Amino acid sequence: MPIVDVHTHIYPPTYVELLRSRNTVPYVRTFPEAPDSSRLIILPGEDDPATPSTSRGRPIGPEYYDIAQKIAFMDQHKIDTSVISLANPWLDFLPSEEAGEAAKNINDDVEGLCAKYPGRLYAFGTLPLSAPAEVVVKEIERLSTLKHFRGVIMGTSGLGNGLDDPALDPIYAALQKFEQLIFLHPHYGLPASVYGPRANEYGHVLPLALGFPLETTIAVSRMLLSGVWDRFKKLNVLLAHSGGTLPFLAGRLESCIKHDGHLKQHGKTENRRDVWDILKTNIYLDAVIYSEVGLKAALNASGADRLLFGTDHPFFPPLEEDAEDWHSVMANYSAISATFSGDEKAAKDVLGGNAVRILKLDL
Numbered sequence: 001m002p003i004v005d006v007h008t009h010i011y012p013p014t015y016v017e018l019l020r021s022r023n024t025v026p027y028v029r030t031f032p033e034a035p036d037s038s039r040l041i042i043l044p045g046e047d048d049p050a051t052p053s054t055s056r057g058r059p060i061g062p063e064y065y066d067i068a069q070k071i072a073f074m075d076q077h078k079i080d081t082s083v084i085s086l087a088n089p090w091l092d093f094l095p096s097e098e099a100g101e102a103a104k105n106i107n108d109d110v111e112g113l114c115a116k117y118p119g120r121l122y123a124f125g126t127l128p129l130s131a132p133a134e135v136v137v138k139e140i141e142r143l144s145t146l147k148h149f150r151g152v153i154m155g156t157s158g159l160g161n162g163l164d165d166p167a168l169d170p171i172y173a174a175l176q177k178f179e180q181l182i183f184l185h186p187h188y189g190l191p192a193s194v195y196g197p198r199a200n201e202y203g204h205v206l207p208l209a210l211g212f213p214l215e216t217t218i219a220v221s222r223m224l225l226s227g228v229w230d231r232f233k234k235l236n237v238l239l240a241h242s243g244g245t246l247p248f249l250a251g252r253l254e255s256c257i258k259h260d261g262h263l264k265q266h267g268k269t270e271n272r273r274d275v276w277d278i279l280k281t282n283i284y285l286d287a288v289i290y291s292e293v294g295l296k297a298a299l300n301a302s303g304a305d306r307l308l309f310g311t312d313h314p315f316f317p318p319l320e321e322d323a324e325d326w327h328s329v330m331a332n333y334s335a336i337s338a339t340f341s342g343d344e345k346a347a348k349d350v351l352g353g354n355a356v357r358i359l360k361l362d363l
């Protein structure tokens, strides 16, 4: 059974060029204090003038844009096939009139990268979400004709108003019609104020460990509350980071719905699909959670047949210069082997079999 990584990113060279041409977040640049080292500045607030320029964002090297390095990383970690996706913040920041063409160019680039390594690379496409919905729908239709695409990666902002925005309905309809799965991935985190005045002392820990998963949890809860899956019963979503905190909080979410007078008054507590049903029917969870505790919550919520191995490469590289295996990847491997100890078939399915089946990989 092959090992398939469904959560692995790339910034294709055309995207890096775009970031190098910018001077507001997101951008790539060098700073006079370290002219030989480019930095990737993408997250909201990473540009804070209080942060020394040489610790803003993260260093960016070829592991972010050179596909040969992705393949070398896969070989090092015994990964047979990767489903690559553009990393955040995708095209969210582009003016509406530029987004359609940019998405096409990036998706064509990625299709070309996949074609260079038959059987080793598939992809989730990028959508021009700042463009009108018709342009987005056209790109979804086009992606369904390209050999290596198996869905799309999306952030939580949708067309600007979040994933419970009814204006997304034509896009959800197209994704459902062309059987394209959404890989839902965070970027914006939580408002900086929740991290407090000492946030600068804690590096990226609070936004990445907590902001990202809570952002995903809130986005998917808004989809549920607005009835997206009541309208699009076959819309499938792969949630990053094992669903944020959704598996752990699903019971509380359901209880709050059942006890909400406003929802009851508007007839929204009856005749709806509940979160447990959605978790087992429309949601897949990646296994990028780094511990057995989190992975068991994901397993209990969605089932072993809906969990898929991932690495988040090229993010979270080891800080030691001489490390070969990445701690982050090994933690995900260990969590799978501990969670499924005694059930080798389930472990293999999570490592690759589920991805082959769900994404119809031709391996």
Ligand code: 5CU
Pocket (backbone or CB within 6 Å): 009, 042, 043, 087, 088, 204, 208, 312, 315, 316
């Ligand atoms: O380290 C980071 O900032 C990130 C990021 O931006 N996106 C991601 O997928 N993982 C880590």
